Amino acid sequence: MISKWARYFLAALIPALTPAVAGAEGYNLQAPQTIIAHEIYDLHTLIFLICCAIFVAVFGTMTYSIIKHRKSVGHKAEQFHENTLVEIIWTIVPFIILIGMAIPATKTILAMKDTSNPDLTIKATGYQWKWGYDYLHEGVSFYSSLATPRDLVEDKTPDGARKRAEHANYLLEVDHPVVVPIGKKIRMIVTANDVIHAWWVPAFGVKQDAIPGFVRDTWFRVDKPGTYRGQCAELCGKEHGFMPIVVEALEPEKFALWLAEQKKLTAANAMASGSLDGKGVYDKICVACHAAGVAGAPKFGDKAAWAPRLKQGQEVLYTHALHGFKAMPLKGGATDLPDEQIKAAVDYLSAAGK
Numbered sequence: 001m002i003s004k005w006a007r008y009f010l011a012a013l014i015p016a017l018t019p020a021v022a023g024a025e026g027y028n029l030q031a032p033q034t035i036i037a038h039e040i041y042d043l044h045t046l047i048f049l050i051c052c053a054i055f056v057a058v059f060g061t062m063t064y065s066i067i068k069h070r071k072s073v074g075h076k077a078e079q080f081h082e083n084t085l086v087e088i089i090w091t092i093v094p095f096i097i098l099i100g101m102a103i104p105a106t107k108t109i110l111a112m113k114d115t116s117n118p119d120l121t122i123k124a125t126g127y128q129w130k131w132g133y134d135y136l137h138e139g140v141s142f143y144s145s146l147a148t149p150r151d152l153v154e155d156k157t158p159d160g161a162r163k164r165a166e167h168a169n170y171l172l173e174v175d176h177p178v179v180v181p182i183g184k185k186i187r188m189i190v191t192a193n194d195v196i197h198a199w200w201v202p203a204f205g206v207k208q209d210a211i212p213g214f215v216r217d218t219w220f221r222v223d224k225p226g227t228y229r230g231q232c233a234e235l236c237g238k239e240h241g242f243m244p245i246v247v248e249a250l251e252p253e254k255f256a257l258w259l260a261e262q263k264k265l266t267a268a269n270a271m272a273s274g275s276l277d278g279k280g281v282y283d284k285i286c287v288a289c290h291a292a293g294v295a296g297a298p299k300f301g302d303k304a305a306w307a308p309r310l311k312q313g314q315e316v317l318y319t320h321a322l323h324g325f326k327a328m329p330l331k332g333g334a335t336d337l338p339d340e341q342i343k344a345a346v347d348y349l350s351a352a353g354k
């Protein structure tokens with residue numbers, strides 16, 4: 001028979017635990033979106049329940065003993081010093097409990113570390129205080145910074161408190177989110193440029209320290225399109241709270257469009273910063289024919305002349321410029337220039353002809 005006290009104890013404990021076990025929003029981990037996050041979630045629940053069972057067993061026994069066997073009802077203390085059986089039991093039982101928790105936990109950790117055969121590799125670099133992303137083998141790079149207006153953060157706008165409350169993703173929004181395709185294995189390579197940061201997206205079950213001078217990796221595969229939010233999870237300076245992470249998961253077709261668009265932007269940025277100098281190449285080489293429109297060469301900036309050529313698409317123009325086309329000589333005659341430089345010059349010419 002359960003004593004009256006034990007029943008009171010259980011009656012108090014069960015409602016206190018129900019929200020966490022039932023996964024009520026706000027008390028539990030975020031809804032898992034990847035296999036790993038699911039495994040972590042289930043481990044969390046399992047170990048939490050084991051802890052609860054131990055708690056109930058230990059405190060139940062203790063409370064029962066204290067009340068039932070108290071001195072005032074005339075109970076005399078039992079002596080079991082150097083009782084081998086008891087000592088063996090209280091060594092073996094915790095051992096079994098620990099092994100029972102370690103086996104599933106180790107399986108999950110091994111799965112978390114299995115970054116083999118990714119479909120896409122993205123490098124995330126932590127900076128004080130933003131994230132830089134490089135899509136390796138794709139030539140796409142950008143920085144991702146906090147998009148919440150500074151005035152709102154520093155409470156300089158009138159009625160700031162209300163406006164902050166209306167800002168659904170206050171401090172969890174960025175100018176350029178990381179975009180990934182759904183259903184694909186994404187390998188994240190994580191490092192840092194200055195101090196230690198950590199790339200953390202709770203719904204993916206991913207939390208990886210970003211350490212300067214070291215490269216660590218992790219992976220995830222999201223199945224549902226959507227926007228997932230995370231934060232830097234390593235105290236990294238005064239604006240540690242202002243370098244959130246936003247991951248946009250798109251259908252593969254939409255992702256391909258996005259990637260193509262980014263490639264163009266990245267090439268344009270590289271050109272603007274001088275590393276791919278389309279204008280420089282044009283001024284040195286292509287200008288000879290294209291400035292005035294020599295021998296049927298489409299004139300620089302002449303929209304009517306460029307319109308039908310642009311219609312062919314950039315890839316065709318690259319090929320013609322690289323390999324020659326009718327009176328257009330191979331690489332405009334500058335055969336020693338790398339392909340990328342010629343392509344940059346084509347971009348420069350076609351941008352002017354748009």
Ligand code: HEC
Pocket residue numbers: 281282285286287288289290294295296297298309312316317318320321325326327328329331332333334342345346349
């Ligand atoms: C010796 C003169 C000459 C030079 C130098 C030259 N081009 Fe041309 N280019 C032409 C002529 C002529 C055409 C027109 C070919 C045609 O369609 O008949 C042309 C056409 C092109 C076209 C359009 C191809 C098409 O499919 O319509 C591109 C793009 C182009 N040139 C890029 C360049 C670039 C980039 C350079 C510098 C690296 C360059 N050209 C240097 C003569 C030149």
Ligand SMILES: [Cu+2]
Pocket residue numbers: 126127196197198232233234235236240243
């Ligand atoms: Cu940080």
